[in-house]
Amino acid sequence: MKKISINYLYIEVTRKCTMKCNHCLRGDSQNISLNVNDINELFTNNEFQITNINNVIITGGEPTLNYIVILQIIKQIISKNIIIENFNLQTNGSIYNQQLIDGLNEFYNYLKLHNEKPNLHLICSQDQFHRPPKKEILDKYKKLPYFISNYVYLSENQIIRVGKAQENNLGNKESNYETYLYFDLYKHNNYPVILSDNDDNILINELYLSSKGLYSFHIIDVPFKEIDELCIYNNQQMSDMINNYSKLQKDKIKRKQ
Numbered sequence: 001m002k003k004i005s006i007n008y009l010y011i012e013v014t015r016k017c018t019m020k021c022n023h024c025l026r027g028d029s030q031n032i033s034l035n036v037n038d039i040n041e042l043f044t045n046n047e048f049q050i051t052n053i054n055n056v057i058i059t060g061g062e063p064t065l066n067y068i069v070i071l072q073i074i075k076q077i078i079s080k081n082i083i084i085e086n087f088n089l090q091t092n093g094s095i096y097n098q099q100l101i102d103g104l105n106e107f108y109n110y111l112k113l114h115n116e117k118p119n120l121h122l123i124c125s126q127d128q129f130h131r132p133p134k135k136e137i138l139d140k141y142k143k144l145p146y147f148i149s150n151y152v153y154l155s156e157n158q159i160i161r162v163g164k165a166q167e168n169n170l171g172n173k174e175s176n177y178e179t180y181l182y183f184d185l186y187k188h189n190n191y192p193v194i195l196s197d198n199d200d201n202i203l204i205n206e207l208y209l210s211s212k213g214l215y216s217f218h219i220i221d222v223p224f225k226e227i228d229e230l231c232i233y234n235n236q237q238m239s240d241m242i243n244n245y246s247k248l249q250k251d252k253i254k255r256k257q
């Protein structure tokens, strides 16, 4: 079985949210979430086995609303002994869920086996657009060794003018132009970027799993509507693409020799 490493893996666990921020680049929230089977399919794949991930980013919506799926991601990583360099979970701080925290604590201990200072981060977004988190929730989070929270006043240059930000004329126009330039590029070249391919070890650059259980080989900050235009492959198609592009790359190398 092929072994796969991934440089950046984004898992959009839900499109539900507890806030309606004026600068939200995803646009309006949607009642759509990943389920446990989608996660099992990714980590227990007939074609390949994930062995390393440099960066796991859990995104949403508000990810903690789908804590069951986050716990399943953690369970799969631990049971498959996958090496993780960085794991980031961003929350708006409106929810505290003890089951999730217990799972993250267990995960922190697992990561410690590979790295004395594990790069697990639970990050609370605080700025002029997010509703401030409740003090009692923040106080509990602050006790965790992997919690990060800093209030940041976002300047125009730090806001991407897409989704709600575009509707509300926030962020500069260049950020919109640049984002959609890349979006068009990625949409028309939605293939796996294989960074290295030695024997049966393949390193792919980016993989995005949307709340609909569909994949893209590129990651970009765009509204859900555009994410749906990029995330077009089901699990089998995603695996086939990786296998086919790996073969193509090897053929190219052979021809050069």
Ligand code: SF4
Binding pocket: 017, 018, 019, 020, 021, 023, 024, 025, 026, 060, 061, 062, 092, 130
């Ligand atoms: S910015 Fe985050 S918290 Fe705010 S509406 Fe968007 S997804 Fe929800």
